[in-house]
Amino acid sequence: xxxxxxxxxxxxxxxxxxxxxxxxxxxxxxxxxxxxxxxxxxxxxxxxxxxxxxxxxxxxxxxxxxxxxxxxxxxxxxxxxxxxxxxxxxxxxxxxxxxxxxxxxxxxxxxxxxxxxxxxxxxxxxxxxxxxxxxxxxxxxxxxxxxxxxxxxxxxxxxxxxxxxxxxxxxxxxxxxxxxxxxxxxxxxxxxxxxxxxxxxxxxxxxxxxxxxxxxxxxxxxxxxxxxxxxxxxxxxxxxxxxxxxxxxxxxxxxxxxxxxxxxx
Numbered sequence: 001x002x003x004x005x006x007x008x009x010x011x012x013x014x015x016x017x018x019x020x021x022x023x024x025x026x027x028x029x030x031x032x033x034x035x036x037x038x039x040x041x042x043x044x045x046x047x048x049x050x051x052x053x054x055x056x057x058x059x060x061x062x063x064x065x066x067x068x069x070x071x072x073x074x075x076x077x078x079x080x081x082x083x084x085x086x087x088x089x090x091x092x093x094x095x096x097x098x099x100x101x102x103x104x105x106x107x108x109x110x111x112x113x114x115x116x117x118x119x120x121x122x123x124x125x126x127x128x129x130x131x132x133x134x135x136x137x138x139x140x141x142x143x144x145x146x147x148x149x150x151x152x153x154x155x156x157x158x159x160x161x162x163x164x165x166x167x168x169x170x171x172x173x174x175x176x177x178x179x180x181x182x183x184x185x186x187x188x189x190x191x192x193x194x195x196x197x198x199x200x201x202x203x204x205x206x207x208x209x210x211x212x213x214x215x216x217x218x219x220x221x222x223x224x225x226x227x228x229x230x231x232x233x234x235x236x237x238x239x240x241x242x243x244x245x246x247x248x249x250x251x252x253x254x255x256x257x258x259x260x261x262x263x264x265x
Contacts, residue, residue, distance in 0.1 A: 005157050007105040010126040011097055013154055017133040018093040020148075021050060022086050024140035031082060037139045037240050046143075047085055048078040050136055051092040057129060058095040061122050065108040100126050117164040117200060128165055131158045135238050155230035156188055162237050163192055163201035170198040171263030178223035178254060183207060184230040191222065198263070224250035
């Protein structure tokens with residue numbers, strides 16, 4: 001069982017999600033409407049975040065292992081006029097994709113996830129950029145009243161990418177050791193283990209399938225298990241949909257502890 005997408009596929013999907021994002025912006029009645037899933041932002045704010053973020057990561061990829069100066073320095077600001085904004089967004093995506101194509105998947109790159117299970121490479125950056133675009137495209141679609149599920153291949157990779165990049169740490173879990181199991185109805189499962197050694201995730205056997213990981217890794221039984229479509233799991237871990245949108249077994253309060261945890265690394 002594998003969920004990691006090939007580098008050319010990541011680039012194609014970043015482009016596709018970016019196109020879907022622009023389509024949502026183009027259909028909005030106004031750029032000043034509030035984004036329900038990011039209530040502190042208007043749709044223009046979200047678009048500005050997307051464009052500036054992709055330009056910044058393009059500069060970071062081009063800089064290699066060294067942190068890059070912000071691409072916003074001296075760069076054109078997000079235009080307020082809609083057609084110009086859409087063109088600016090398209091250019092932002094192309095800058096990122098060009099930088100990633102030039103670098104290739106294996107070149108070292110500065111990242112903010114130093115102590116995670118994801119490597120500090122351009123391939124890992126592309127993987128995370130896809131999830132950023134996918135979730136924010138959902139935000140834009142919700143804003144215009146036309147939310148669509150994340151594509152299955154994006155969502156399946158997104159569960160693992162979130163666990164490996166955003167959660168993994170070597171900082172000690174300050175509570176009783178436990179584990180979280182995530183089961184996608186498409187047939188993929190993961191276990192997040194938290195203890196004195198930090199947080200780490202592995203792929204595990206989906207219910208009713210042949211084991212792919214040792215059953216005795218971490219706690220014998222998960223403190224909480226969550227079941228849903230991969231799309232739902234991604235939107236749940238990114239706080240886009242509530243827990244009652246999924247099937248949860250065990251101590252759901254553990255999710256509150258996990259969300260409140262602020263590890264040092």
